Amino acid sequence: MPLEQLWLFISITLVVSASPGPVMLACMIDAGRYGFQQSLYTMAGATLGNLVLMLLSALGLGLLVEQAEWIFHSIKxxxxxYLVYLGLQLMRASPITTTAISAPAHHQQIFSRAFIIAVTNPKGLIYFGALFPQFINVQHSLAPxxxxxxxxxxxxxxxxMSVxxxxxRSIMYWLKTPANQRWFNWxxxxxxVAAGIALAFSKL
Known part of the structure; x- marks a missing residue:
């Protein structure tokens, strides 16, 4: 890949990744509630979800979704x-102790929740399906x-996601009282919930 194309891809990715979407929001919330170390499971789950979308895009599912509108809307x-469900669950959650916030529990739940958020984000599938081919030279081996x-x-x-x-994590110092935790959960x-509603009615 020519250097100028590589820098263009890096620049686009830098901007797209920085946008405060559902995945980034999940990283911030999990780190705030359970600590930065626990949010690593959120990052791992989200990364696996994105890798699945990249693989599907590489196999041509991105084009299929663009042509089969019902598939896209179903994923959407x-x-x-799921985002609305998570939001309502969080709003109803009871305050937890400072010890419980940093306790190494629910690793699988944190991981799977982030995976589902990432893999059901149709923007990711469209993004990978639309952007990656622009930087692929069909005259060369595709896999590398x-x-x-x-x-x-x-x-x-x-x-x-780490940012x-x-x-x-910096919010954790503010979460030492039940009242502040309730505000944070709400x-x-x-x-x-707002992210889920926006996703449902967004025109992609």
Whole structure:
């Protein structure tokens, strides 16, 4: 890949990954509630979800989704409903103790929740399906090119997820009282519900 194309892909990925979407919001919330270390499971689950979308895009499912509108809308509504569900659950959650916030529990639940959020985000499938081919030279072997783009995206996405998670960790000092935890749960849950509604009615 020519150097100018590589820098263009890096620049686009840097901007897209930085946007405060559902995945970044989940990293911030989990780090705020359970600590930065626990949010690593959120990052791992989201990364696996994105890798699945990249693989599907590489196999041509991105084009299929663009042509089969019902598939796209099904993924879209499932993802939106799941975000609203998570938001409502968080708004109803009871305050937890400072010890419980940092306790190494629910690793699988945190991981699987982030995976579902990422893999049901139709924007990701459209993004990978539309952007990756622009930087692929069909005259050369496809696998190494897809691998390079994937590594770049995952690395930059992990950097931004860490930034959001560190922001959430700083909130932990404010979460020592039950009243502040309730406010945090309501605000975070409301943001997830809003993200789900916005996803449901977005025109992609």
């Amino acid at each position: 509504w499932i993802g939106a409903a 090119q897809f691998l390079l783009l994937t590594v770049i995206f995952v690395a930059m996405d992990l950097v931004w 959001y998670a560190l922001g959430g 605000i975070s849950g409301g943001l997830l």
